[in-house]
Amino acid sequence: MRRFSWFNATSLTLGFAFLYFPMVILVIYSFNESKLVTVWAGFSTKWYGELLQNEAFLDAAWVTVRVAVMSSTIATLLGTMAAYTLVRAGRFPGRTLFSGMIYAPLVMPEVITGLSLLLLFIAIGLDRGVTTIVLAHTTFSMCYVSVVVSSRLMSFDRSLEEAALDLGCTPWDAFRSVTLPIIAPAVISGWLLAFTLSLDDLVIASFTSGPSSTTLPIKIFSAVRLGVSPEINALSTIMIGIVAVGVISASLISKRAAIQREREERQAAG
Amino acid sequence: MATPAKTPTVFAPWEDAAETPLIRFRNVTKRFGEFTAIDALDLDIYEKEFFALLGPSGCGKTTLMRMLAGFETPTEGEITLAGKNIVSVPPNKRPVNMMFQSYALFPHLSVWDNIAFGLRRSDMPKDEIGQRVEEMLRLTRLEKFARRKPHQISGGQRQRVALARSLAKAPKLLLLDEPLGALDKKLRHETQFELMDIQEKTGTTFVIVTHDQEEAMTVASRVAVMDHGKLMQVATPARIYENPANVYVADFIGEVNIIEGNATATGGECYDIAWAESQPVIHAQSSEPLAADARVSFAIRPEKINVTAEEPTDRPNKMRGRIHDIAYLGNISTYHVEVGGQIIKAQMTNSRRLARRSFTWEDEVWLSFTDTAGVVLTS
Ligand SMILES: Nc1ncnc2c1ncn2[C@@H]1O[C@H](COP(=O)(O)OP(=O)(O)OP(=O)(O)O)[C@@H](O)[C@H]1O
Ligand SMILES: [Mg+2]
Numbered sequence: 280m281r282r283f284s285w286f287n288a289t290s291l292t293l294g295f296a297f298l299y300f301p302m303v304i305l306v307i308y309s310f311n312e313s314k315l316v317t318v319w320a321g322f323s324t325k326w327y328g329e330l331l332q333n334e335a336f337l338d339a340a341w342v343t344v345r346v347a348v349m350s351s352t353i354a355t356l357l358g359t360m361a362a363y364t365l366v367r368a369g370r371f372p373g374r375t376l377f378s379g380m381i382y383a384p385l386v387m388p389e390v391i392t393g394l395s396l397l398l399l400f401i402a403i404g405l406d407r408g409v410t411t412i413v414l415a416h417t418t419f420s421m422c423y424v425s426v427v428v429s430s431r432l433m434s435f436d437r438s439l440e441e442a443a444l445d446l447g448c449t450p451w452d453a454f455r456s457v458t459l460p461i462i463a464p465a466v467i468s469g470w471l472l473a474f475t476l477s478l479d480d481l482v483i484a485s486f487t488s489g490p491s492s493t494t495l496p497i498k499i500f501s502a503v504r505l506g507v508s509p510e511i512n513a514l515s516t517i518m519i520g521i522v523a524v525g526v527i528s529a530s531l532i533s534k535r536a537a538i539q540r541e542r543e544e545r546q547a548a549g
Numbered sequence: 550m551a552t553p554a555k556t557p558t559v560f561a562p563w564e565d566a567a568e569t570p571l572i573r574f575r576n577v578t579k580r581f582g583e584f585t586a587i588d589a590l591d592l593d594i595y596e597k598e599f600f601a602l603l604g605p606s607g608c609g610k611t612t613l614m615r616m617l618a619g620f621e622t623p624t625e626g627e628i629t630l631a632g633k634n635i636v637s638v639p640p641n642k643r644p645v646n647m648m649f650q651s652y653a654l655f656p657h658l659s660v661w662d663n664i665a666f667g668l669r670r671s672d673m674p675k676d677e678i679g680q681r682v683e684e685m686l687r688l689t690r691l692e693k694f695a696r697r698k699p700h701q702i703s704g705g706q707r708q709r710v711a712l713a714r715s716l717a718k719a720p721k722l723l724l725l726d727e728p729l730g731a732l733d734k735k736l737r738h739e740t741q742f743e744l745m746d747i748q749e750k751t752g753t754t755f756v757i758v759t760h761d762q763e764e765a766m767t768v769a770s771r772v773a774v775m776d777h778g779k780l781m782q783v784a785t786p787a788r789i790y791e792n793p794a795n796v797y798v799a800d801f802i803g804e805v806n807i808i809e810g811n812a813t814a815t816g817g818e819c820y821d822i823a824w825a826e827s828q829p830v831i832h833a834q835s836s837e838p839l840a841a842d843a844r845v846s847f848a849i850r851p852e853k854i855n856v857t858a859e860e861p862t863d864r865p866n867k868m869r870g871r872i873h874d875i876a877y878l879g880n881i882s883t884y885h886v887e888v889g890g891q892i893i894k895a896q897m898t899n900s901r902r903l904a905r906r907s908f909t910w911e912d913e914v915w916l917s918f919t920d921t922a923g924v925v926l927t928s
Contacts, residue, residue: 441620441640441649442653445641449641
């Protein structure tokens with residue numbers, strides 16, 4: 280292993296400071312006693328308590344969680360199906376086009392996705408509310424799920440499914456009892472990814488939400504425009520916590536599955 | 550080579566015109582894009598056969614099996630199983646089980662559940678499933694590993710799980726793609742006899758791919774030698790060895806000397822083969838008539854050639870040469886003898902102790918063989 284030089288240490292510290300210093304400040308000030316955000320007046324958790332009294336914030340939180348759970352679940356279903364088709368169905372007319380198009384939302388500017396969805400909802404006369412946010416979030420998080428699941432499917436030994444068919448499974452039974460349990464870690468981490476993406480989306484949600492269905496990021500954003508309050512800091516800290524847990528467990532799940540797979544493959548080869 | 554204890558009545562349905570084959574390939578071709586993996590192949594396999602496929606890597610053995618199992622559809626031709634065209638029958642509807650070359654064990658299931666997998670999808674009652682799995686575990690000596698996952702057992706054990714899983718449903722036709730490759734010699738022999746035993750008890754038809762010629766010779770009722778998607782010969786092990794149809798088969802199975810020359814008829818089935826200017830002609834027999842002065846290959850197995858120091862008097866074919874090399878293999882020795890600019894291999898059993906053998910490197914010796922010891926091949 281290379282020696283850990285001062286240069287490495289410095290650049291690592293700088294990089295991480297750049298990334299996380301703002302968040303650390305936010306977390307620290309969320310425990311500030313004072314009403315003035317920038318003046319430290321001692322440690323307190325009172326803003327977290329206040330938060331629990333704030334109906335508007337609680338409503339927004341409830342909407343956000345509902346949207347996140349629903350959209351990530353639908354996105355996982357659709358994304359897994361799309362990934363399976365793209366990896367498994369072999370050649371069919373338009374396959375390349377289809378597989379290119381499914382990844383397009385990854386690079387599409389959110390403003391454009393949001394705007395086009397808004398236009399669609401107006402065109403078909405769908406009232407904006409929780410349903411439209413769920414649909415919108417499903418649309419953009421589905422391709423993330425599909426990326427995660429299809430990379431797992433590509434390294435999946437096809438002959439396992441054939442063995443299942445050979446032993447009397449129908450194609451659906453083979454998928455359910457062999458493919459799905461094996462790709463489950465990828466599906467779960469896809470779900471977590473979709474969940475966190477939905478949780479912190481502002482742009483698309485603000486295009487597609489209605490007056491009765493404000494999500495937390497929208498609420499925070501509009502509250503901040505009237506001035507930063509310690510309550511917002513507390514709320515943001517909680518969100519940072521949830522997102523961090525989601526992302527970390529998603530990566531841990533897929534990493535553990537990868538290690539397990541590697542070990543199995545190594546032992547199978549040896 | 551060991552020969553199995555066969556039932557007293559000779560089992561040879563392929564010689565009986567009244568028998569209908571269980572599997573019939575009719576003019577089957579399989580192409581992958583431009584590449585032809587199976588080339589206009591005709592093949593009959595009969596019920597209760599133990600049919601071995603031999604051939605070099607990439608010759609299409611697995612592809613042939615996969616078409617039987619239903620994972621590949623022939624590009625042309627038809628495959629019938631018990632008289633029924635099965636080309637469009639999906640794999641889960643075929644009374645066929647396959648043991649995969651890569652084993653394809655389910656990594657998330659224990660050994661026990663892997664073996665029970667197919668039984669659970671049949672209409673077998675639950676307690677019978679348990680009994681059947683236990684029986685399979687005993688047969689493959691995996692009782693101790695029933696609760697382990699596939700990645701927690703050795704390669705040979707995995708192979709046995711794959712075997713047990715494919716045997717469990719007692720299918721009409723069992724396809725084994727190199728089933729014993731990862732086993733050590735002793736276990737391999739035991740499993741071979743176990744397979745033959747199972748076959749005799751259940752009457753299942755086996756199609757087995759193997760790279761091990763001895764295995765094919767031991768277990769098979771008939772052997773098919775394949776090359777580039779074509780069948781080079783389909784016959785009993787003894788016929789394949791003693792009467793190869795062509796140079797390819799002669800060369801592929803066991804060791805052989807191929808001597809090229811021109812044949813002249815000398816009456817009846819006898820021919821003289823002129824092969825080197827300074828050497829006497831080889832007297833050989835061929836049941837197939839040969840054209841005058843035909844270019845032929847004379848194939849003779851090393852163990853059919855005698856090596857002696859004195860000139861033999863009772864053999865129609867004899868030639869003088871010099872020992873180029875001796876490969877000592879314990880029970881036998883292979884002598885590489887230079888005759889007429891060609892190296893000819895001859896094998897003798899070492900009935901005497903090493904120190905008392907009569908010849909060594911650079912010795913002049915006589916090689917001799919009978920006129921029926923070799924076969925004359927035209928292709
Ligand atoms: N799906 C496929 N697409 C293209 N070519 C294929 C495919 N499957 C097999 N082939 C080709 O067909 C030929 C026969 O393959 P097959 O797997 O039947 O060989 P094999 O006789 O079983 O060889 P081995 O002894 O190495 O297992 C090979 O040249 C292989 O590259
Ligand atoms: Mg193969």
